[in-house]
Amino acid sequence: MSARTPLSKEIIRFLKSKGIVNPTPIQEKAIPLLLEGRHNSLLLAPTGSGKTEAVLLPLLNTLQQMGKEGELFGFYIIYITPLKALNRDVFKRIIELCEHLGLTADVRHGDTTQYARRKQAIKPPNLLITTPESLQAVLPGKRLRYHLKTVFAVIVDEVHDLAGSKRGTQLSLGLERLERLVGSEIMRVGLSATVGNPKEVARLLGGNKEIKTIWAGYDNRRVDLKIAMPLPTDQHKKLARKLSYPPHSVARLETIVNLIEKHQSTLVFTNTRSFAEVLGAKMRALKPPYEFDVHHGSLSKDARLSAEDKLKTGVSKAIIATSSLELGIDIGQADLVIQYSSPREVSRLVQRVGRSGHGIGRTSKGIVISTVNLDDISESGIIIKRAKSNKVENAKIPKKAWDVLCHQITGVLLDCDTIERELLLEVVNAAYPFSEVTSSELNTLLEFMEGRRLLELHGSEVSKGARTRVFYYDRLSTIPDTRQVNAVDITTRTSIGVLDEDYVSANVEPGSVFVIRGRPWNVVSIDDESGEVMCAPVTGTDTDAPRWIGEMIPVPFEVATDVAKMWNSILDQDIGNIDAWLADFGISGDSTKHLVETLRQSKKELGKIPSPDLFILETFDAGIVLHSPLGTRANETLGIVIASLLTTRLGIVVAVERDPYRILFTAKDELKSSHILDVLNDYSGDQASHILRLAVKQTQNFASRFVHVGRRMDIIRKDAKSKQIPVKYLIKSFEDTPVFEEAMREVLEEKMDEKRAMEVFGRFSSGDLEIHEVKTLKPSPLARLIVEEKTRFEVMGEITEENEVLRMMEERLLSKQFRLICMAENHWNSVRTIATMEDIVTCPICESKMIGVVQLSEKDFPKLLQKRLRGEILTKEEEKKYQAASLTAELVSRYGKTALLVLAGRGIGATTASRILSPGLKERLQILKAIAKGELQYERTRPYW
Amino acid sequence: MTGSIIRTAFDNIASHISNIDDIRALVEELEAADISFEGLIETLQKKIDDAEVTLRTDIRILINECRHLESRMKS
Structure with missing residues (x-):
């Protein structure tokens, strides 16, 4: 540190001993300011620029001075991070300095042992590093509460991560409660690398107090970002068969494997946990000459720590991760970040690429591996451009979240037993997300809470009720409480990860195989009581990656509109300039x-290319696509409203699919583009808004949000299993209550973009928005991006690759083996793999097309058939088997190999197959989609079989 | 004066401590002793040495609160 830095001699000496002599830009600006004290601030600087030290050095300096003036006893500085892993990292970074200064520091979070907690109550550390939820747990604690009275500063690290969720909302009220407890103003400091709306985030942190925003170090940042789109070679095609993986994917996989090999340490980011698992499993099958691991939030703590340590110590060369490694967890010096497919948001790319070349003066290197898909390439390009100029998205701070307020009111009551309504409103309004809560809104919530016995109301006084404490401690976390079960390796009896209960009940049974930690596991048994899934490792490639909820990352409006502008600009460019x-x-x-x-072909077919001011309504045989580049949320909203209006006005039942650039409408009855135009023309934004609320109420999304909010607001037992909850009845009973309102707010604010979707109605009626109508013989290249994506989203989740899932499914179906039996003469009984069959299936002996299809295990079927052919009476069971086989024979005689393909679908028996197969079903993709639909139907209804 | 400080300190911390009877007895003893502020802190610090671990924390909380009240009175 420079001589100008007014830090204590002990601190300067310590830093010098570590070779640190010059402050980073953020340290140079922040240290003098924070040493003055009483300055609330938001420090914004790129990842790896020493923000933690920028805030802790001056605060520890102050604390050291306080220690010289009198004995320190209590918590003085609270350091909050969103992750337990970050808690541990901050502790490791700072403990040596603390000890050097004679100060104490400790970590407290959900995994802290009882013994360590007790020790902290007896001997409080001067610096407490914790998570927002653990701070909530500490606030009303008998002893700890006293220790909190000495707090003079609170630091909130990675504040952007908390700001966009209810965790930040809860923390903002928690800070107000803490300040009331201390009795004087606490210094509040926020740290972040990526904030689009610093002013608003500063208000979340400081409430109605002034906060200084300090930017530093963005000019010195060096980033090298580019897109690679690998194409398959013949070699890849051969490998594809071996790996049961499509050639395009194999090309990308090999590019990744080679890039990792050429670098010291690489982080590969995927957008979903399931895809991280798929990629890990396929990479392992390729047997690269180095170690690597998979890392995501559903893996056990041990597995994650081991992956982090292995990369840090050089044992492994790469980690395939999701957002679990986005925040500043110390994984050593990665020199490359690979992003598989578009990162969908600018902030996500900035955070992820910031993980490489961590440190001042180093270059962050990132490669986006794009699929051969227009949306993927152009979206990645726009995100790269915006990332270079640090144009990150705004954190969307949830306002008036009634479930959070409900919980915090019980917290206030634990803090002070009884409080006047007026004073309570003052405390609530002091936190930015609740600054506009009115007295009448608060009263409604208080009455609701009184009904749940969470508090007592006596005139103007609000007091603690019988269940206040239990409720408060039971619901410390605002993170959606998806029930999860442990997956346990039966050989070592160690946890290998957690699976969503919904996934387990729908897809997992003894004998099934799934991928976790990049390896396939065989399910041995499922414990009835605990739900634990006992597994054993297997080898094989035909496997499912588990699905987790909350995975889809929406593409923001700003990115989607820029993408459309880019498309138009490309076509306007001179060829030589492109x-x-x-x-x-x-x-x-x-x-x-x-x-x-792709763009030239699209313009040729559509006449124009969509833009934010020019939508295209494309009609073709199978449906209508509205090309509306407004982002995921606005298109979701627009799709729901238009579909509801079409149903209400014309009685046409419309199915809607959307992506960030277009909406696909399909209907069994005739749907015309004029129907959609009429709807847009005849309704105002306000009317559409009303329709939206009515429509949202009926969606599965709303029901699922309602259950989460209901759990947090005490109308649903926390441990109630999803199947036991009468959701429809509850929604009806709780309409017009804060629970219903909160669930609606969540859906509208988090999943929708009501404002922008409603603007479309106004802009179209006023002529501000043009809609170009066009009829095409087959979907245009732009429309195909959504038409062909439709099925794969339903089957697999979100692998953003063209027809990848269908191709994978086809490979699986083709590798299926059946026992084929000549039903006419019973003289042919052969086990055959579908891939080896001709299109027309006949008996090699008599050439009959009546070939029965039975499972391999049905070895005795010929005996049964013989009995039937002899005219003997069959038992009920035998008759059933015979009828089923006869039906399959009929299907094979009419549809040949296609019938075998359909019958190979999971859970598709003869009857379902007869429903799926129709003479018009000829095109390969169409057949595969129909099978996928049948499989999905089976998965959905399996619990009732 | 010290009598009122230790009594107020006790009232402030009563809801935060585990060994309320022991601390109450200690406060009454010191209140009656009528000693200077420094003497009061010294006596309390001596008590820490022989006390069991949770009582030790309670005494430290009491010392802290007395110091806090004293500095507030000064300012």
């Missing part, structure tokens, strides 16, 4: 070619 122009977006080579060709 490469140079796209270089700014990190796009080059094959991706440029694909982009330009």
Whole structure:
């Protein structure tokens, strides 16, 4: 540190001993300011620029001075991070300095042992590093509460991560409660690398107090970002068969494997946990010459720690991760970040790429591996361009979240037993997310809470009730409480991860195989009581990755509109200029070619290219696509409203699919583009808004949110299993209560973009928005992006690759073996793999097409058939088997190999197959989609079989 | 004066401590002794040495609160 830095000699000496002599830009600005004391601040600087030290050095300096003036006893500085792992990292970074200064520091979070907690109550550490939830637990604690009275500063690290969720909302009220307890103002400092709306985030942190925002170090940051779009070679095609993985995916996989090999340490980010698992499993099958691990939030703590340590110590060369490694967890010096497919948000790319070249003066290197998909390439390009100029998304701070307020009111009552309504409103209003709560709204909530015996109301006084404490401690966390079960390795009896209960009940049974930690596991048994899934490792490739909820990352409006503008600009560019122009977006080579060709073809077929002011309504045989580049949330909203209005006005039942750039409408009855235009023309934004609320109420999304909010607001037992909850009845009974309102607010604010969708109605009626109508013989290249994506989203989750899931499914179906029996003469009984069959299936002996299809285990079926052919009476069971086989024979005679393919679908028996198969079903993709639909139906209804 | 400080300190911390009877007895003893503030802190610190671990924390909380009240009175 420079001589100008007014830190104590002990601190300077310590830093020098560590070779630190010059402050980083953020430290240079923040240290003098924080040493003055009483300055609430928001420190914004790139990842790896020493923000933690920028805040802790001056605060520890102050604390050291206080220690010289009198004995320190209590908590003085609270350091809050969103993750337990970050707690541990901050502790490791700072403990040596603390000890050098004679100060104490400790970590407290959900995994802290009882013994350590007790020790903290007896001997409180001067610096407490904790999570927002653990702070909530400490606030009303008998002893700890006293120790909190000495707090003079609170630091909130990675504040952007908390700001966009209810965790931040809860923390903002928690800070107000803490300040009331201390009795004087506490210094509040927020730290972040990526905030789009610093002013608002500062208000979340400081309430109605002034907060200084300090930016530093963004100019010195060096980033190298580009897109790669690998194309398959013949070699990849061969490998594809071996790995049961599509050639395009194999090409990408191999590119990743090679990139990892050429670098010291690599982080590979995927957008979903399930895809991290798929990629891990396929990479393992490729047997790369180095170790790597999979890392995500559903893996056990031990598995995650081991992966982090292995990378840090150089034992492994790579980690395939999701957002679990986005925040500043110390994983050593990664020199490359690979992002598989578009990161969908700018902030996500900035956070992820910031994990490489961590440190001042180093270059962050990131490669987006794009699929051969226009949306993927252009979206990645726009995100790269916006990331370079640090145009990150705003954190959407939830306001008036009634479930959080409900919980915090019980907290206030634990703090002070009784409080006047007026004073309570003052405390509530002091926190930014609740600054506009009115007295009448508060009273409604208080009455609801009184009904649940969470508090007592006596005139103007609000007091603690019989269940206040239990409720408060039971619901410390605002993170959606998806019930999860442990997956246990039966050989070592160690936990290998957690699975969502919904996934387990729908997909897992003894004998089934799934992928976790990048390896396939065989389910041995499922414990009835605990729900634990006991597994054993297996080898094989035909496996499912488990699905987890909350995985889809929405593409923001700003990115989607920029993408559409980019499409139009590309076509406006001179050919010679395109490469140079796209270089700014990190796009080059094959991706440029694909982009330009797809756009030219689309313009040829559509006449125009969509933009934020020009939508295209494309009608073709199978449906209508509204090309509306407004982002995921606005299109979701628009789709729901238009579909509801079509149903209400015309009685047409419309199915809707959406992506960030377009909406697909399909209907059994005739649907015309004029129907959609009429709807947009005839309704105002306000009317549409009303319709939206009515429509949302009927959605599965609302029901699921209602259950989560209901759990948090005490109308549903916390441990109630999903199947036991009468959701429809509850929604009806609790309409017009804060629970219903909160669930609606959550859906509308988090999943929808009501404002922008409603604007479409107004803009279209006023002529501000043009809609170009066009009829195409087959879906245009832009429409195909949603038409062909439709099935794969339903089957697998979110692997963003063209037809990948269908191709994977086809491989699986083709590898299925059946026992084929000649039903006419019973002289042919053969086990055959579908892939080896001709399109027309006949008996090699008599050439009959009546070939029965039975499972391999049905070895005795020929005996049964013989009995039937001899005219003997069959038992009930035998008759059933015979009828089923006869039906399959009929299907094979009419549809040949296609019938075998359909029958190979999971859970598709003869009757279902006869429903799926129809003479018009000829096209490969159409057949596969129909099978996927049948499989999905089976998965959905399996619990009732 | 010290009598009122230790009594007020006790009232402030009563809801936070585990060994309320022991601390109450200690407060009554010191109140009656009528000693200076420094003497009061010294006596309390001596008591820490022989006390069991949770009582030790309670005494430290009491010392802390007395110091806090004293500094507030000064300012």
